[in-house]
Amino acid sequence: MYVSFAVGEVYHPNASLGDLLRPLKEAALFFPIIVIVFVFLLWLWRRPLSDKPYEIGLVLLIVAMILPWFPRIDSGFRQEYWLAQTPHEIPWQYSPFNGSKKPGGRSFLVRVALPDLLPEYETSEPTVIIGKAVDFNHGKGGAVPENTCIKDRDNARCEWRRGEFVYSASGSSKAIPPDLRSYMDSIANLLDGFEITEPET
Incomplete structure (x- = not known):
């Protein structure tokens, strides 16, 4: 044990x-x-x-x-990651990783199942990795990709900009649907939902 x-x-x-x-x-x-x-x-x-x-x-x-x-009792833990000066709190069920716990971070990733965007620990379906970054290439920058999605026989990777952030989805070609464009807004909305907004005074 x-x-x-x-x-x-x-x-x-x-x-x-x-x-x-x-x-x-x-x-x-x-x-x-x-x-x-x-x-x-x-x-x-x-x-x-x-x-x-x-x-x-x-x-x-x-x-x-x-x-x-004993079975798990949910602690309500949320991982805090930063993108530039914007903090995000991500529930543990999404298996967040590769983020920065300090201001100035460039990207973070989570795991979900399409099409419903269920978090990794609440689904038995195959998951894909979706992310949010300050720039393309996981926040490292570089040339803007000519194609939103790059696919080969086994894998697919997509990146697109919406507003000030860049969003991505990657995984096996079987887990990522051919019409990923129809999910881009919902993926971005989910990731934006993790942002911590200052209460209005």
């Missing part, structure tokens, strides 16, 4: 942060050792012991073994 948690934090960091019980589950992995050592030291000090310490220790061990298997 410890190895599973460690691997999960590396490959699915957002899912780890999205579990309210995660710190408690990780602590529970070491709790049996603490209980056993405590009961042993108590036995060395006050032997023979009555049945009560053993019963309490057994209950604590059972709870500690069950706790890591």
Whole structure:
């Protein structure tokens, strides 16, 4: 279980942060050792012991073994990424990555399933990577692409500008529909929806 948690934090960091019980589950992995050592030291000090310490220790061990298997309780975690001077808060379910946690960021990416733009952790459908950037080529700039979408046999990548930002979608040709242009506004609207706007005074 410890190895599973460690691997999960590396490959699915957002899912780890999205579990309210995660710190408690990780602590529970070491709790049996603490209980056993405590009961042993108590036995060395006050032997023979009555049945009560053993019963309490057994209950604590059972709870500690069950706790890591508890289902996820949504923590409501949102990853904050910056594009230039514009902050964005992205729910963990979208698996946000490659963004900057400080002002001056150039781009960030999330995973969704088309056509409904469901986040990665709320769908079993194949996902595509969509992103928002300050310029083309993930914010690095360069020449404006001649074609909005570049496709080969297996993959497709699209980039387009709307207003001050550039939006993108990439993934397998099977996951990206041929008529991606009809989804461009909804993709941009979704990503714009993560912007943190200052409340009006």
